[in-house]
Amino acid sequence: MQAISDERLIGSDHLLELSNVQKHFGPLHVLKDINLTVDRGEVVVVIGPSGSGKSTLCRAINRLEPIDSGTVKVDGEPLPAEGKALARLRSDVGMVFQSFNLFSHKTALENVTLGPVKVRGLRKAEADERARELLDRVGLAEKADAMPAQLSGGQQQRVAIARALAMEPKLLLFDEPTSALDPEMISEVLDVMVELAGSGMTMIVVSHEMGFARKAAHRVVFMDEGEIVETATPADFFDNPTSRRAKSFLSKILSH
């Protein structure tokens, strides 16, 4: 099936452009000719069954997964190969992981300041001050000196968001940010994400949280078997999916 191009939906201010991206894991074709463009300030939710390639897509954007062919452009610049240039470009693309991945030997504050100090070359005092502001913004001002192991999952994920924000990224990637959380902690993380979306941050969110998608997303991208099957506004997608595969998927997650 031909991937649906979303060219017609967008204006001119492209922050992210994926064209003809291909990726295999051995015999498995996990990304099939992906074309996707995201505008500055846009919030895109990527949804799809497990194994549909949505996480891989997310990781391909900052090249944590190398791709076989095609191009990824961030702010007009093609993603360089491994090395210093790639590291610099990555610092402009924040990422929040499913399993938080805080540096377990560093305090919450140190987790947030590491990037600004080591990558951006900020003085420590300045980085500390900004980090405290960010921790305050995610509601964890008083946890600055806590070690990751002393924090709940929801708190760890909020520190991870603060860590990503500290780099002042142009784009934030969320790879199933709430999937590893206990149900009672999901909303504290989603609240932070909604607030971020409202502030104009460009975000790509791999998530099944329909509430978040309806509330904050401009667009929903539905993936299945390595392809982008359908792209629509949240309301259209959830209420009137056009493809058979999207209908089938939605019926499965809604029946629970």
Added chain:
Amino acid sequence: MDFVIEQRTVILEGFWMTVRLTVLSGVLSLLFGTVLAVMRVCPIPPLRWAGAFYVTVVRNTPLTLVFVFSTFGLPRLEIRFSFVTFAIIALTVYTSSFVCEVVRSGINSVAAGEIEAARAIGLPFGQTLGQVVLPQAFRAVIPPLTSVFIALTKNTSIAVAFSVAEATSILRRLQNQDASATFPLLLTTAAGYIVLTLFLSFSFSRLERRVAVAR
């Protein structure tokens, strides 16, 4: 026992040499072994192969042979140092291969997700290693490193056969002077090694407690 007391300065000098051999080759092995471990996990294949080759060859070579290579082989290549230096070279070359494997296992014990997170905030390979991987790896490997350094302490005694006046060499010299003092000399020397290795274990377990992280 009188003979032992009479010869205490010589015996202490022997142990001082043992301590110097242990500390110098210990520090050098830690540095070189870590470099090897980093080579073995780095993204450049030829470095990985070189690291693996080194460990496979050196770790499976008897230490005495390594000593023969340094003490008898290097002079043949016009490389001349003191015999103590040759001993330190041999001990370092040998111990590094063990340090490498211990540190590498420590590196592998660091959560892959944290390494990805470090890369994602733009840390290059070197800083990812220095800021995130190695600090955590070293905490994890303090107990196995202790064993490596205890082995090193005892391995310094191989230098007895390579013209280094360390504790075991002094033992043999004194034993030769007075065979009737063999047992007191043996016990004293054994006790000396035990004191050194106990001190080592004690220091490392204190270090371990100090750097322990709440997990």
Added chain:
Amino acid sequence: MKHHLRLVAVLCAALAMIVTGCGDEEESGGPDVEVEEDPEFASGSVMAELAEAGTIRIGTKYDQPGLGNINLETDEPEGFDVEIGKIVAGELGIEPDQIEWVETVSANRESFIANDRVDIVIATYTINDERKEQVDFAGPYYVAGQDLLVAEDDESINGPDDLAGKRVCAASGSTPIENIRENYPEAEPVEFDTYTECVDQLEAGQIDAVSTDDIILAGYAADPKYEGKFRVVGETFSEEPYGIGLEKGQDDFRDFLNDTLEEAFEDGSWEEAFEATLGASGVEAPEPPELDRY
């Protein structure tokens, strides 16, 4: 007819060689040794025990050309010390091939005797008072002197007084290393288990001199392997009377060993042994030394 007589003479000589085993002489590297038949010893004596057992364990060096050196082809040691051992064994009625040779190095000779790993030690073993506290000595059967072996082109060392700041190698636990350490403290002592290792280091240029008994050094200097590489300085600075080491307190055995040596001095077998071994490197047999029956 004359022709025939000559042929017979040659045949007889050849036969004699086969019967007496003269043909083997070159291989074993030593002269024939007289073996007593059923010698009588006082019952309970060490000699009686050894004669009864028909074997004796002799410690010797395996790396001293001319004295005690392993022959890699026959896997048997050969040299002057080895010949002395055969003379002693023969006096006990033990055939040379019944001797159990044990390699001893300088540092383990006392403990091998004390721990009954050997019956006697004949291994360039210098008699001194310190050692007499731990073992007994018969002999001496030879008196050597400590000397220096240096590189052929090394003009800087012409005697023990030139050793300041020089690396001087001798075997661990040997008399020479102690002598250097005590009397020439400006020299840097280097010790290995064997003189072979010392000579190896000298050849590699890592050390300046090897020091031990002149006769041992002469063996190395004459070794075709090292031809033209070393010279013996020729200034001896000690007296090293070589004795046969045995367990302390075996006085009857010590007397027997001394008697045996004395006999060998007198009947020429000592000189024969010397010429077949050390003499081969061009050293003339000296007068036998005075025994020290302490």
